[in-house]
Structures are given as C-alpha cells and as structure tokens.
Amino acid sequence: MASAMLNGAENLTLIGGINPKRLGFIGSDFHGRHFSKMGLVSCSRTSKGRTFLPKCSASAPRPASQPRFIQHKKEAFWFYRFLSIVYDHIINPGHWTEDMREDALEPADLSDRNMIVVDVGGGTGFTTLGIVKRVDAKNVTILDQSPHQLAKAKQKEPLKECKIIEGDAEDLPFPTDYADRYVSAGSIEYWPDPQRGIKEAYRVLKLGGKACVIGPVYPTFWLSQFFADAWMLFPKEEEYLEWFKKAGFKDIKLKRIGPKWYRGVRRHGLIMGCSVTGVKPASGDSPLQLGPTAEDVTKPGNPLVFFMRFLLGAMAATYFVIIPIYMWLKDQIVPKGQPI
Numbered sequence: 001m002a003s004a005m006l007n008g009a010e011n012l013t014l015i016g017g018i019n020p021k022r023l024g025f026i027g028s029d030f031h032g033r034h035f036s037k038m039g040l041v042s043c044s045r046t047s048k049g050r051t052f053l054p055k056c057s058a059s060a061p062r063p064a065s066q067p068r069f070i071q072h073k074k075e076a077f078w079f080y081r082f083l084s085i086v087y088d089h090i091i092n093p094g095h096w097t098e099d100m101r102e103d104a105l106e107p108a109d110l111s112d113r114n115m116i117v118v119d120v121g122g123g124t125g126f127t128t129l130g131i132v133k134r135v136d137a138k139n140v141t142i143l144d145q146s147p148h149q150l151a152k153a154k155q156k157e158p159l160k161e162c163k164i165i166e167g168d169a170e171d172l173p174f175p176t177d178y179a180d181r182y183v184s185a186g187s188i189e190y191w192p193d194p195q196r197g198i199k200e201a202y203r204v205l206k207l208g209g210k211a212c213v214i215g216p217v218y219p220t221f222w223l224s225q226f227f228a229d230a231w232m233l234f235p236k237e238e239e240y241l242e243w244f245k246k247a248g249f250k251d252i253k254l255k256r257i258g259p260k261w262y263r264g265v266r267r268h269g270l271i272m273g274c275s276v277t278g279v280k281p282a283s284g285d286s287p288l289q290l291g292p293t294a295e296d297v298t299k300p301g302n303p304l305v306f307f308m309r310f311l312l313g314a315m316a317a318t319y320f321v322i323i324p325i326y327m328w329l330k331d332q333i334v335p336k337g338q339p340i
C-alpha cells in the first residue's frame with residue numbers, strides 16, 4: 001500500500017511531489033461567474049523540501065476554474081441515482097479497496113466501541129463497514145443525500161443497527177458538540193462548497209473529537225487533469241489542509257493512500273488519494289464565519305443544460321474507470337521494484 005503521512009497546516013512542509021504552479025489562477029465556473037486569483041499558498045524552498053504558507057482565503061465555493069460538470073447537488077443526486085446500481089462492483093475494486101479503507105481509517109483513531117460516529121456521504125456503506133469493525137453499529141449514523149445509495153447500505157447485515165438518514169453534508173442535522181468522530185469518504189468532491197462541509201464537521205464534533213476526510217487528489221499528468229477538471233472536484237493536498245485549518249482544527253495531518261498496484265504513482269490523480277484528520281480544540285461552533293450558501297437547490301434549472309452537463313460529466317468519469325485497469329496492466333507487465 002502506498003501511504004505516507006504529512007503533518008500540520010500551520011507551516012506545512014510537503015516532502016516533494018506537489019506542483020504548486022496551478023494554485024493561482026483566474027477562471028470562471030460553467031455559468032460564467034469569475035473567481036479572483038486565489039493565490040492559495042506561497043511556496044519557498046527549505047533544506048527539507050518545499051514549505052507552503054497559507055496566503056489568503058480558499059473558502060470561495062468551488063475553488064477552481066474548471067467546468068466540473070458533476071458538482072451541483074442535483075447533478076450528484078442523479079449521478080448516484082445510476083451509479084448506485086453498480087457502485088460496489090465497479091468503484092470499490094478499482095479505487096477504494098478494503099486494504100485502502102483500513103489504511104485511511106487508521107488515522108481516524110476509532111479506538112473505543114462506544115464512540116459516537118457520523119459517516120457523512122456514507123453512500124452504500126462501504127466505509128461504514130470498516131467503521132463498524134471498530135465501533136458498535138448502534139453508535140454510528142450514515143448520512144447521505146442519495147436515497148438510492150442509502151438503500152444499498154440498508155441491505156448490508158453488519159449495518160442493520162446503524163442509523164441511516166438522508167441529509168446534506170453542508171448542513172448536518174446533528175447538534176453542535178455531538179460526535180466523537182466525523183468520517184467522510186469520497187464525498188467532498190461533490191460538495192459545492194467544501195469549506196462549508198468541513199466547518200460543519202467541526203461544529204458537530206465534541207471537544208477533542210476527530211474529523212477524518214478521505215478524498216481525491218488532483219492529477220499532475222495533463223490528460224488526467226483534463227478529465228478530472230471536466231468531472232468533479234479533485235482537491236490538491238494543500239487545499240484540504242487549508243480547509244481544515246480555517247475551520248479551526250488543530251493537529252492536522254494528511255496521509256497519502258492509493259491502490260497497491262499503482263506502486264505509489266499519483267500523476268493520474270486518485271479518486272481516493274488521501275486521508276486528512278484534525279482535532280477539535282474547543283467546544284462550540286467553528287470560529288470560521290461564512291455567508292449564506294451559494295447554491296439554491298430549489299431553483300429550477302434549464303433541463304437541457306442540466307442534461308448536457310450530466311452527460312459530459314459522466315463521460316469524463318469513464319476515463320477514471322479505465323485508469324485503474326491501465327495501471328493494473330502496467331503493474332503486471334513491469335518487473336517488481338521498477339517504477340511504472
């Protein structure tokens with residue numbers, strides 16, 4: 001398993017491997033709204049590696065210029081309406097295996113069976129199956145905006161005692177200071193405003209509680225970047241750390257994960273590429289203030305535009321079904337111990 005732990009957001013040192021060139025840009029979303037140049041981090045060299053220092057806000061909704069056709073809540077809803085039929089059979093074997101899940105949940109420190117745990121964007125319950133190995137199922141709540149995904153979770157025997165509820169990651173139906181652990185795996189990429197979702201993670205945790213967000217990482221290879229940008233949000237590692245830091249988390253850590261047959265290759269991005277954890281240092285709400293939500297899901301959209309976006313997004317996603325197969329073939333062909 002390819003995994004590595006990176007520490008801290010206060011003065012973040014990443015040991016190579018990250019290209020900060022793409023972090024400052026001017027762009028617009030699909031509707032022509034323009035984002036200002038973000039300048040998310042500055043980069044300087046130290047003897048140990050590159051040091052990234054936060055420069056200004058990363059809290060703009062959808063902090064990137066690319067169209068990302070599956071990024072609105074309704075698009076994610078319809079995407080999973082269909083994907084849920086094959087999700088456990090296609091997505092998990094190629095991108096999110098059981099050993100990756102173990103690797104990613106390890107920093108969540110699920111050390112007590114009596115812990116109250118929320119699994120946000122829990123979908124078909126694949127990650128929850130890993131959680132209930134460590135925590136009593138009756139203490140675990142699975143939340144997702146897709147009833148179709150949740151219907152699959154309800155069929156799984158080990159999850160029978162879990163609470164299963166529909167809800168929105170950016171507006172959680174839990175009281176403040178409620179849970180010991182917040183877990184969210186492979187969902188942040190569909191949240192229109194990831195910073196808002198992480199702020200919610202902070203709010204619902206108890207003092208000393210831990211959030212563990214597992215998600216994609218952005219590719220460095222141009223073709224993979226093209227398809228990633230057309231599909232959904234592939235955050236950069238420093239963006240995760242910035243979101244956690246701004247929400248108020250302390251002791252922030254990022255662990256790199258990936259399928260073992262990739263042999264640590266990250267240039268094509270990864271749908272599950274890192275596990276980011278942070279500890280809530282004080283009770284109450286997050287110190288971060290955000291304005292009203294950017295997305296009004298009740299407003300009717302243009303059905304043709306919606307359909308075209310959906311189609312293009314789903315086509316771009318297909319590329320990431322092929323990549324793990326390509327990597328698997330390379331792993332079979334290239335002698336062990338050599339880079340692929």
Ligand SMILES: C[S@@+](CC[C@H](N)C(=O)[O-])C[C@H]1O[C@@H](n2cnc3c(N)ncnc32)[C@H](O)[C@@H]1O
Pocket residue numbers: 073076077080096120121122123124125126127128143144145146149167168169170184185186187190191192
């Ligand atoms: C890739 S699946 C991950 C499912 C599960 N966590 C796992 O590990 O297999 C992403 C899930 O996030 C859910 N999702 C997307 N946007 C959401 C939102 N705003 N609130 C709650 N769930 C959301 C989708 O419905 C989908 O089930």
